[in-house]
Amino acid sequence: GAVVSQHPSRVICKSGTSVKIECRSLDFQATTMFWYRQFPKQSLMLMATSNEGSKATYEQGVEKDKFLINHASLTLSTLTVTSAHPEDSSFYICSATRRRSGNTIYFGEGSWLTVV
Amino acid sequence: KQEVTQIPAALSVPEGENLVLNCSFTDSAIYNLQWFRQDPGKGLTSLLLIQSSQREQTSGRLNASLDKSSGRSTLYIAASQPGDSATYLCAVPETSGSRLTFGEGTQLTVNP
Numbered sequence: 441g442a443v444v445s446q447h448p449s450r451v452i453c454k455s456g457t458s459v460k461i462e463c464r465s466l467d468f469q470a471t472t473m474f475w476y477r478q479f480p481k482q483s484l485m486l487m488a489t490s491n492e493g494s495k496a497t498y499e500q501g502v503e504k505d506k507f508l509i510n511h512a513s514l515t516l517s518t519l520t521v522t523s524a525h526p527e528d529s530s531f532y533i534c535s536a537t538r539r540r541s542g543n544t545i546y547f548g549e550g551s552w553l554t555v556v
Numbered sequence: 557k558q559e560v561t562q563i564p565a566a567l568s569v570p571e572g573e574n575l576v577l578n579c580s581f582t583d584s585a586i587y588n589l590q591w592f593r594q595d596p597g598k599g600l601t602s603l604l605l606i607q608s609s610q611r612e613q614t615s616g617r618l619n620a621s622l623d624k625s626s627g628r629s630t631l632y633i634a635a636s637q638p639g640d641s642a643t644y645l646c647a648v649p650e651t652s653g654s655r656l657t658f659g660e661g662t663q664l665t666v667n668p
Contacts, residue, residue: 446599474655483645483660484600533599535656545590545649545656547600 443467444536446548453524453555460520461551463490463534469514470536475507478531478550490517490534524555558583562646562659569636570667577631577662579646584624591620591631592645594661600645604631636666 445464453459463473471492476484488509489497496509506528508520521528533550559582569575579589588607592600604613604620606629612621619632629646643663647656 483658484656486655486657489655531597535600544602544605545647546602547592550597550599552597 443538444534444546444548446534446551448551449549450552451554453553455525455555456523458520458522459524459553460518461532461534461553463517463519463536463548465515465536465538465546468536468538468540470517470538471514472537473511473517474535475509475517475519476533476535478533480531484533487519487532521553524553526555529553529555558586558648558650558657560646560648560657560659562644562662564662565660566663566665568665568667571636571638573636573666574632574634575636575664577633577644577646577664579629579631579659581627581629581648581657584627586624586648587650589620589622589629589646589648590656591618591629592647594643594645596643603644633664636664638666638668640664640666 443466447462473490475487477487478484486499487502490509490511492511498504511517531550534548535545537545561580563578590605591603593603594600606613606622617634622629643661645661647658649656
């Protein structure tokens with residue numbers, strides 16, 4: 441079964457509103473989680489590194505005020521897309537590293553965001 | 557900066573054929589290399605993880621090899637089945653558990 445869970449799997453929101461996506465590690469603690477974005481027929485692009493108890497580290501070109509990341513506990517990170525625009529429509533995926541599995545990285549099921 | 561390249565970008569084979577997917581990376585100082593499978597519109601499923609000290613890993617019909625010195629990894633799929641149709645991605649972290657750099661993937665289609 442899944443070891444990293446994302447919710448919601450699909451969400452449609454109106455332009456200008458905010459939407460929150462959750463990423464949970466189900467049976468292990470993850471001090472670090474990662475958020476990726478994927479456009480159709482393209483590979484994953486890292487957006488930010490979510491650090492438990494501290495500020496997220498954003499990749500170059502990613503607006504930190506638009507993509508708010510909160511890693512409130514060792515099993516939960518959230519990505520909030522603020523003031524969403526149609527160009528934010530994409531597939532968002534999180535990952536977490538399970539250290540006792542030889543540092544295997546597990547991904548969530550992904551979240552489809554459509555901004556209308 | 558690490559760059560990961562996958563060849564071919566797309567591959568179509570008849571059922572039952574053995575096939576090889578290729579992954580190359582520019583910086584050989586990797587901690588491990590991981591192969592993933594992604595079905596359309598879905599998240600990623602981890603297939604195989606090869607530590608930097610290992611040469612290969614096997615799981616069922618899948619075998620992944622790693623040659624750090626040449627910056628290459630291959631994923632061998634034996635006796636391919638239509639259910640193997642998906643996009644296969646290789647990825648390397650910069651250090652243990654850190655951010656992943658992905659290849660662009662190989663889209664595999666296995667025809668019945």
